[in-house]
Amino acid sequence: MAIDPTLPYDENNIFARILRGELPCKKVHEDDHALAFHDINPQAPTHILVIPKGPYVSWDDFSARASADEIAGFIRAVGQVARDLGLVEPGYRLLANIGRHGHQEVPHLHVHLFAGKPLGPMLAG
Template identity: 40%
Template sequence: MAIRAATVVAVNTATATLIRNSSALRAASLSFKVPPFPQGPTIRITRPYSCPRATMDEASAAKEAAASANSAAPTIFDKIIAKEIPSTIVYEDEKVLAFRDVNPQAPVHILLIPKARDGLTQLSKAEFRHSEILGDLLYTAKLVAEKEGLKDGFRVVINDGLDGCQSVYHLHLHLLGGRQLKWPPG
């Protein structure tokens, strides 16, 4: 399916960054013009593109993310926690935030993140001190699955590192469901 050139108006600079970093847009090698408008930047897609598979650029996105994995800079998830970037929140408590994925891979695709990153950038970097939050994330996944009506089953995925196609170095769980899932996944 080909998508014609279009204009996308972003709500704020953080949203523009999110759109600019979207794997589907990066896969198309698009250029952006982001003028400093007070109401938010305008991003112009300057050439038509087609994206036959949403996951075609996962490895490139993971490679790009891995290059800055050890940065202390706020991640997109830190900005969502701070409400700098809008999201559709489905669950929130003092430790965990769950929100709908902007690029869903199933009818239900929710991301669960710890509100305090505390050095937990990926599962392979977890320490014993992270045990409680890891358990909280999994238990919250169960609660959210119930809330979403996933009574026939669901999948929880954690991408870890470059080979695991991790694209944000802030530990997060993907809760997928709402249809029969396939195996192996990738």
Template identity: 40%
Template sequence: MADATYDSNNIFAKILRGEIPSHRVYEDDAVLAFMDVMPQGPGHTLVVPKAPSRNLLDADPTTLGPLFAIVQKVARAVKKTFGADGVTVMQFNEPASGQTVYHLHVHIIPRFEGVPLKPHSGQMEKPEILAENAGKIRAALSN
């Protein structure tokens, strides 16, 4: 297993501290949701706890309830916003699973019948598209 020490300089910790900009869609005392800058489909959103957790395996159990309550709320809003047929919710733990950022995070991706997920290409989405999609999700969350 990789070094299981939480790195407070990971990119999501920097986003939480406001050191790196993000297109936020939801925030409360425990959780932040924001647009994935390398989306696998339109509306790809990430939900992270504010508590420092490397992944699901080391998270304090009290972190999980608030996190997954918001995952559900955001997933419903994303599905509605993009008129999706469903949503894929993914969460990776450790390198063998595909985890590349070592701060607990959940992916929410709207899905459409017959449309495959885009590969994780490292291609960044245009900021104006991310901002527009974030605004649409925020509007759905406020309804």
């Protein structure tokens, strides 16, 4: 079920629980501002989720409330993950689902990094 990004942050969402160490993840990167891990239901041969460590619901929430260091750190983490996994060439796709129309399922900002095969057109029909 998609969520409304204007709702308050839910401290018990699955990514908040992963950040607190209550749930396991298959980590690929962690720094002061971000955590990256394998998706438990991969949609491509490589499917990584990158999340900021702060309690942000969406891009608009993050861009309005996060510090400059958090924003820069999160964006740098996404690029670092792509480089570390050797995805820069032949390429990868980033996707962030926001809100009901974007089909966001977890109320914590996250970026999907897809790679490992040709991914086809961005939107189908």
